[in-house]
Amino acid sequence: MFSRTLKQLGLAAALASAPLASAFADTTLEVLHAWPGDHGNYQPLADAFMKAHPGVKIEFRVSPPDYNEANLVVTRNAMTGNMPDVYFSGFSVLRPLIGTLSPRGQAVPLTPFIEAEGKQWLDENYSPAILSLGQVDGVQYGIPFNASTPIVYFNADLVKQAGGDPEHFPGDWEGMIALANKINALGGDVRGMDYSVASIESDWLWQAAIQERGGKMLSDDGKSVGYDNALGLDAMKALRHVAEATKMDVASSADSYKQAFFAGKLGFYITSPSAVRSFMETIGSRFQMRTAPYPLADKVNGRLPSGGNAAVILAKDPEKQKLAWEFVKFMTGPESEATVAKGTGYMPTNKKAADVLASFYSENPNYRTAAGQTGIAAPWYAYPGPNSVEIWRAQRKVIDLVQRGELSPEDGLKRIASETANLLK
Structure with missing residues (x-):
């Protein structure tokens, strides 16, 4: 072809x-x-x-x-x-x-x-x-x-075993959390989902968490953090909620949950659609892999980087x-x-x-x-100035701590906004 x-x-x-x-x-x-x-x-x-x-x-x-x-x-x-x-x-x-x-x-x-x-x-x-x-x-x-x-990749076999319907995969975060817990209940070393936002080498999923709520990374003049507000706090709380509610093993590297998915031990996670063909070829006939849309928090104003x-x-x-x-x-x-x-x-x-x-x-x-x-x-927002790489390094440390429950969403937002603002100067 x-x-x-x-x-x-x-x-x-x-x-x-x-x-x-x-x-x-x-x-x-x-x-x-x-x-x-x-x-x-x-x-x-x-x-x-x-x-x-x-x-x-x-x-x-x-x-x-x-x-x-x-x-x-x-x-x-x-x-x-x-x-x-x-x-x-x-x-x-x-x-x-x-x-x-x-x-x-x-x-x-x-x-x-x-x-x-x-x-x-x-x-x-x-x-x-x-x-x-x-x-x-x-x-x-x-x-x-x-x-x-970003889109969702899911193991249709695990979804079925957990009583879900692959033809009607949840279209919202609470629905995905509920399904993840049903997959967790299958037991053994099977896990429901992974959404370790700080595990990847870019801020793509962090920007998604802000933009899916209709937010901005920076103010229109590019001089201040655009999510140092209720919207940003909601995003932080959501990241913690997903990890806590699903008893998620917060990962420091994407490779761990990617390999678990390939092995048929992970229900679903979010990543780039550029891997559809390669994932299907890697998985082969071990299980049926399917994809689903990203579940926007704000379905009217939400966007994705x-x-x-x-x-x-x-x-x-x-x-x-x-x-x-x-x-x-x-x-x-x-x-x-x-x-x-x-x-x-x-x-x-x-x-x-x-x-x-x-x-x-x-x-x-x-x-x-x-x-x-x-x-x-x-x-995908590009920060002005020479510190974009350093900005993500600082941000991902905070996000990781929040998802692990070692830093509250409130303190996490204060820290991430402050560190980002300092690196913009």
Whole structure:
């Protein structure tokens, strides 16, 4: 299926872009993305693009291990004048990237390219929620390539054994807590759920806890903590409540509960949809794995932070920028997005991809869950200044103590707000 999709994708691009092939002959685009293990999402699409544009060569630079390291690489490149032509920037680091490049005149707004395509093209391909992920202060600097909002992965076999219905997985936190306790009651070394927010290497789930309540990480002026209020206290109390009510073994590393899930010993936990395919392949026939939407605390105003990245143009030469734009359009086009969604579980960022994926989603509902959350996708907030990594290090220590019951939610909120504010100065 994958190779057939790429063949169709390449043919469609060739027919649509034939006049461009000669214009960009013998041109090389240097491209950078993070996460070496994700290269399989990029190379086949780049190969299809090159097939559609004879004479054009896509060269990938060595992939840094994560988005933070990738931003450091690009920042160093900016100082030496050796930036990639296209860079897939993580949403969580896009703001500091533009903050570094813009004063030097090295950030390339995509507004002129989008306006040349026309409003109808824009409306047909990208929703406002998705486009917002690639914006900084309202300016479109990137087009989202892949996106993920947290979803629930659950063991359908354990749910059934506990008297639950996999077809009607709970859609709220109290329902999930009740189900987790039923799974706990199965006995042995089986556990109901894990929601150890401080166990992962980013603040993604912490931001989700704030944004699902309609809150903000910082004030609108970016100078003060946005959840130092009743909403933030509610989030802290909820984190403690989940851990206490389910007798959860609060984890310091995600690997422990991930391995328990693979072994069929954990009912459910929350993580990225990008792992749907790999999880299903790892689990095999040991049990039936299913996915469910994230249970928003505020179903009207709640949003979820989006992981993933946006394609950003950094080429200096105007002619090369035009080719880079064609590459960005191709990578975020409906066929490309459908291909990536099928190969991973990421929610597609192109609206037209839904039509391409209709039959696939019907046959593979685990992949459809993330796509259903596109309308509540919000930017993963990037803190201003150089201390974003230090901010999460301080925050996760507090969250861990609160979930373990070693610090009250009230004292936890005071501490996390104070430490975050100090690191923003």
